[in-house]
Amino acid sequence: xxxxxxxxxxxxxxxxxxxxxxxxxxxxxxxxxxxxxxxxxxxxxxxxxxxxxxxxxxxxxxxxxxxxxxxxxxxxxxxxxxxxxxxxxxxxxxxxxxxxxxxxxxxxxxxxxxxxxxxxxxxxxxxxxxxxxxxxxxxxxxxxxxxxxxxxxxxxxxxxxxxxxxxxxxxxx
Amino acid sequence: xxxxxxxxxxxxxxxxxxxxxxxxxxxxxxxxxxxxxxxxxxxxxxxxxxxxxxxxxxxxxxxxxxxxxxxxxxxxxxxxxxxxxxxxxxxxxxxxxxxxxxxxxxxxxxxxxxxxxxxxxxxxxxxxxxxxxxxxxxxxxxxxxxxxxxxx
Numbered sequence: 001x002x003x004x005x006x007x008x009x010x011x012x013x014x015x016x017x018x019x020x021x022x023x024x025x026x027x028x029x030x031x032x033x034x035x036x037x038x039x040x041x042x043x044x045x046x047x048x049x050x051x052x053x054x055x056x057x058x059x060x061x062x063x064x065x066x067x068x069x070x071x072x073x074x075x076x077x078x079x080x081x082x083x084x085x086x087x088x089x090x091x092x093x094x095x096x097x098x099x100x101x102x103x104x105x106x107x108x109x110x111x112x113x114x115x116x117x118x119x120x121x122x123x124x125x126x127x128x129x130x131x132x133x134x135x136x137x138x139x140x141x142x143x144x145x146x147x148x149x150x151x152x153x154x155x156x157x158x159x160x161x162x163x164x165x166x167x168x169x170x171x172x173x
Numbered sequence: 174x175x176x177x178x179x180x181x182x183x184x185x186x187x188x189x190x191x192x193x194x195x196x197x198x199x200x201x202x203x204x205x206x207x208x209x210x211x212x213x214x215x216x217x218x219x220x221x222x223x224x225x226x227x228x229x230x231x232x233x234x235x236x237x238x239x240x241x242x243x244x245x246x247x248x249x250x251x252x253x254x255x256x257x258x259x260x261x262x263x264x265x266x267x268x269x270x271x272x273x274x275x276x277x278x279x280x281x282x283x284x285x286x287x288x289x290x291x292x293x294x295x296x297x298x299x300x301x302x303x304x305x306x307x308x309x310x311x312x313x314x315x316x317x318x319x320x321x322x323x324x325x
Contacts, residue, residue, distance in 0.1 A: 098225050100216045115211055139259065146259060155217070155225040169215075170201035173208055 064166075067132035071116055074103030074136045076148035077164035080121055082130035087166055090121035094162045097122050098155040101148055103137050104172050113172040119165050120151065123158035206271030209264055214254070214272070222276035231323055237273050237280030238322060242314040248307060250288070250296035262293040269293075280320075 063069055065081045072079070084091035100119040107114055139146035151161045203211055218224055222232030230236075239245030250256060255265060266288040273281060301307055312322050 098219065099229070102212050102216045104212070115208070117216065143257065143259065152216075155228040169211055170203055170208075173202045173205065 065130060067130070067134065070105055070108050071114075071166040071168065072132055073105035073134050074116070074138060074148060075118060075132045075134050075164060075166060076138075077118075077120065077132065077161070078127040079130035079132050080127075080163040080165045083121075083127035083163040085121060085163060085165065090165065091124075091127075091163065094121040094123045095156060095158055096120075096165070097153045099152050100167075101146070101150070101152055102169070103146075103148075105136070115169040115172055117167045117169050118148065118152070119167065120153050121162045121165065122153035122156045122160055124160060124162045126161055127163040206267050209260065209268040210272060213258055213260060214268065217254070222272060226323070232272055232276045234277055234280060235322060237277030237282075237285075238315055238320050239311060240273075240285065241280075241282045241318065241320065242311055244307070244314075245311050247296045247299065248301075248311055250293055251299050251301045251307075252304065253301070256297050256300075261290075262297065263290040265293045265297070266290050 064071070064087045065079060067075070067079070071087065080089070080091060081087050085094070090096045097120045100117040102115060102117050104113045105116050106112070135148065137146065138148050141147050141149055144150060151159065152164075153159045153161055202208075217229045218232055219229075222236070224231035224233070236249070239249055249269060250265065255269070258265065260268065270287040273285070315322060
């Protein structure tokens with residue numbers, strides 16, 4: 001064991017100098033200091049934590065558990081983020097419907113609209129938490145493709161509605 | 174050799190530092206006909222035109238066959254999802270031409286002519302009183318040509 005450590009130490013000592021070690025330590029420290037400057041999406045995180053509008057949601061907290069979160073502009077149903085799922089995933093015990101209704105929402109802070117798929121999670125009794133009923137761009141029931149009152153569980157083996165997710169599909173051109 | 178190692182270490186630390194951030198929204202922009210499909214058809218016909226058995230008609234490797242029999246060209250405009258869509262006649266022609274070539278190129282008849290806005294305007298007002306009967310008749314004509322379509 002002593003021999004091994006000695007060989008290793010000698011090997012390192014022969015290939016490096018104390019100065020090079022200090023240089024690399026300095027680079028590492030500098031790199032760490034630069035981390036906050038790396039590009040990250042602060043706009044989204046700001047929107048994520050925006051203040052909930054009064055009377056807009058029965059949920060508590062902020063971000064995607066409240067009805068005024070920007071992705072929910074055309075939402076009608078219970079937020080899966082309050083029901084044990086996430087904004088993109090269904091809660092355990094439910095299945096994502098193969099069908100979804102598609103709308104567009106404007107991102108706060110950006111002059112851009114995004115295409116959002118509202119997909120129902122089906123197979124359990126309705127969640128009854130964080131009811132959210134926004135209707136931007138919604139059409140009457142006889143324009144089914146653009147109507148969000150419809151239970152979009154059709155195509156699924158389970159027709160019982162539980163909650164709804166909101167997935168970004170892309171940026172509207 | 175050593176610098177990339179250091180760079181990867183910094184990037185790893187940066188990744189860890191931002192791990193708690195919500196994922197940024199997708200900035201993918203679709204060309205016009207694809208966006209029309211995503212916003213008006215995708216929700217039911219699915220991303221690749223797979224459809225849903227017994228619920229939503231399949232487009233992939235299928236829809237182009239309808240142009241091989243009399244009445245099929247009109248049928249694709251008259252179906253409720255197209256005729257009753259929120260799209261203009263020009264947009265219907267655009268998205269339909271795109272999906273025919275994208276999802277069902279091999280089933281298109283030789284000399285396929287893309288739909289025009291005027292053609293959509295001509296067929297669109299015609300209401301299909303019994304869509305299943307019309308579809309069954311078209312499927313029977315295709316079957317007589319040796320082309321089998323999935324049941325719907």
